[in-house]
Amino acid sequence: MRRFSVFLLIVFNVTCERRSAAARPSFVLLLADDLGFGDLRSYGHPASATPALDRLADGGLRFTDFYSSSPVCSPSRAALLTGRYQSRSGIYPGVFYPGSRGGLPLNETTIAEVLKPLGYATAIVGKWHLGVGPDRMYLPVHQGFDHYVGVPYSHDQGPCSNLTCFPPDIKCFGTCDVGLVAVPLMINDTIKQQPIGFPDLEKKYSDFAREFILTSARRNQPFFLYYASHHTHYPQYAGRAATGRSPRGPFGDALLEFDSTVGNIIEALKESGAHKNTFVFFTSDNGPSLMRMSRGGSAGLLKCGKGTTYEGGMRVPAIAYWPGQIKPGVTRKLASALDILPTIASLAGAKLPRVHLDGFDMSDVLFGHGPSKRKAMFYYPMDSNEKTGLFAIRLGKYKAHYYTRGSTLSDTTPDQDCHATSSLRRHNPPLLFDLEADPSENYNLAAPEHHEYEAVLRKIQKVKEQFEEGMVFGEAQVGKGIDPSLEPCCTPQCTPKPACCVCP
Numbered sequence: 001m002r003r004f005s006v007f008l009l010i011v012f013n014v015t016c017e018r019r020s021a022a023a024r025p026s027f028v029l030l031l032a033d034d035l036g037f038g039d040l041r042s043y044g045h046p047a048s049a050t051p052a053l054d055r056l057a058d059g060g061l062r063f064t065d066f067y068s069s070s071p072v073c074s075p076s077r078a079a080l081l082t083g084r085y086q087s088r089s090g091i092y093p094g095v096f097y098p099g100s101r102g103g104l105p106l107n108e109t110t111i112a113e114v115l116k117p118l119g120y121a122t123a124i125v126g127k128w129h130l131g132v133g134p135d136r137m138y139l140p141v142h143q144g145f146d147h148y149v150g151v152p153y154s155h156d157q158g159p160c161s162n163l164t165c166f167p168p169d170i171k172c173f174g175t176c177d178v179g180l181v182a183v184p185l186m187i188n189d190t191i192k193q194q195p196i197g198f199p200d201l202e203k204k205y206s207d208f209a210r211e212f213i214l215t216s217a218r219r220n221q222p223f224f225l226y227y228a229s230h231h232t233h234y235p236q237y238a239g240r241a242a243t244g245r246s247p248r249g250p251f252g253d254a255l256l257e258f259d260s261t262v263g264n265i266i267e268a269l270k271e272s273g274a275h276k277n278t279f280v281f282f283t284s285d286n287g288p289s290l291m292r293m294s295r296g297g298s299a300g301l302l303k304c305g306k307g308t309t310y311e312g313g314m315r316v317p318a319i320a321y322w323p324g325q326i327k328p329g330v331t332r333k334l335a336s337a338l339d340i341l342p343t344i345a346s347l348a349g350a351k352l353p354r355v356h357l358d359g360f361d362m363s364d365v366l367f368g369h370g371p372s373k374r375k376a377m378f379y380y381p382m383d384s385n386e387k388t389g390l391f392a393i394r395l396g397k398y399k400a401h402y403y404t405r406g407s408t409l410s411d412t413t414p415d416q417d418c419h420a421t422s423s424l425r426r427h428n429p430p431l432l433f434d435l436e437a438d439p440s441e442n443y444n445l446a447a448p449e450h451h452e453y454e455a456v457l458r459k460i461q462k463v464k465e466q467f468e469e470g471m472v473f474g475e476a477q478v479g480k481g482i483d484p485s486l487e488p489c490c491t492p493q494c495t496p497k498p499a500c501c502v503c504p
């Protein structure tokens with residue numbers, strides 16, 4: 001009798017384990033590029049056409065107070081994938097270039113690496129921007145991703161003046177970086193096309209994403225798909241289906257193309273039957289590139305945009321979507337891209353990396369179980385450095401600016417504070433804004449006639465000191481400089497470089 005029950009227990013255990021493995025949720029992380037707080041219809045833009053994202057917003061949880069960890073790409077993407085501030089992983093100052101010697105250090109643990117030990121299939125489609133490096137050692141295939149299809153950096157980091165951005169043959173508007181190799185399309189660590197063909201690119205991405213979802217589902221394998229779109233980063237481009245189809249011009253068409261891929265991904269989830277067990281999260285890497293004028297995005301009512309630590313630089317749209325699990329609605333709770341890794345780890349039942357994480361599990365916010373574990377958001381400038389440290393801190397509804405500075409990336413709007421001509425300014429006492437009463441950061445509360453705010457500033461100062469005491473800056477990876485011979489070239493022996501690196 002006794003032996004019998006032991007036997008039963010073993011059978012029960014095995015079945016249980018098998019069932020829980022099969023029931024592990026899948027994850028789709030959708031990341032837009034330079035898409036601002038005011039760019040989506042669900043965030044108030046009157047002329048954007050975003051039917052798929054509207055459906056996510058209607059059927060999901062939309063965040064009003066969600067932050068990327070940096071006002072520019074590479075650091076923000078490092079933080080998103082590792083749950084750690086870019087200063088720890090060394091992703092500063094600024095962003096990577098095609099010939100950068102550095103990259104996201106391989107001992108950093110990405111979301112893909114958190115999920116791999118549990119048997120997840122992993123893929124990234126689109127923009128990596130965390131380094132290429134010697135022997136392409138920093139590509140995503142070395143950071144936990146089984147599959148990579150995309151451009152390893154920004155699609156303006158290579159000449160574009162002769163390239164077609166919209167069909168039938170509308171050339172890309174404006175100038176991109178010259179003196180570099182043409183922008184490559186890579187599959188895993190191999191160059192498939194150089195330069196990339198913009199009008200056909202999105203279909204390649206969308207088809208790959210769909211195939212990846214269907215294949216993983218057919219194998220009963222949980223998956224993690226990271227779709228890091230180039231949209232809506234400059235230069236704007238789109239294929240036939242989106243060209244001229246939005247009321248918002250080239251930016252609107254590029255956004256519509258991104259939206260159509262989001263729609264295709266959701267369709268693939270439904271078709272594969274994975275949709276009931278897939279957590280979808282959408283956000284943007286940083287604020288809008290206002291220097292591109294109407295071809296850049298919009299920060300809505302927020303101040304300034306990309307490159308700055310005003311709200312427009314780092315407060316971004318975000319939607320969590322999981323029908324049947326996450327109740328549709330809007331949340332004003334504080335959250336950040338830093339929180340995605342701990343949240344995914346918690347939903348998957350995965351072990352957290354044994355490092356200092358800056359993110360918090362958002363599950364309580366997602367499922368309406370309680371307040372946000374995140375109480376503060378820390379703002380580093382695009383070129384974070386140990387000497388100046390933090391530029392600003394949000395604690396609850398208050399935000400204090402210790403330093404402010406404009407940026408070329410936010411030039412052209414009427415607000416002079418956003419422009420590159422507004423050079424670094426230290427504020428003592430810090431500027432203080434109530435982001436609930438004054439989300440546009442117009443009315444400084446730290447004026448001599450407002451003694452009542454001294455206590456708030458003291459509290460923020462304490463939080464700042466505590467945070468900075470625990471901050472250890474990693475070796476500067478972008479600071480390792482550039483070696484042109486590291487730029488990815490499809491015909492490595494050719495001359496003269498970079499012009500000869502061409503493979504249609």
Ligand SMILES: *[C@@H]1O[C@H](CO)[C@@H](O)[C@H](O)[C@H]1NC(C)=O
Nearest residue numbers: 105106107108109355474475
């Ligand atoms: C990665 O290695 C570097 C160099 O040895 C070290 O300084 C850093 O702390 C390590 N990072 C992690 C996350 O282990």
Ligand SMILES: *[C@@H]1O[C@H](CO)[C@@H](O)[C@H](O)[C@H]1NC(C)=O
Nearest residue numbers: 141145146147148187188189
């Ligand atoms: C990319 O790598 C994955 C995993 O090693 C492999 O399954 C896939 O076939 C590769 N893709 C191509 C196009 O070679």
Ligand SMILES: *[C@@H]1O[C@H](CO)[C@@H](O)[C@H](O)[C@H]1NC(C)=O
Nearest residue numbers: 159160161162163178179499
């Ligand atoms: C663009 O095309 C023109 C005419 O074919 C050529 O003279 C020019 O060198 C090309 N520019 C670049 C950057 O490739």
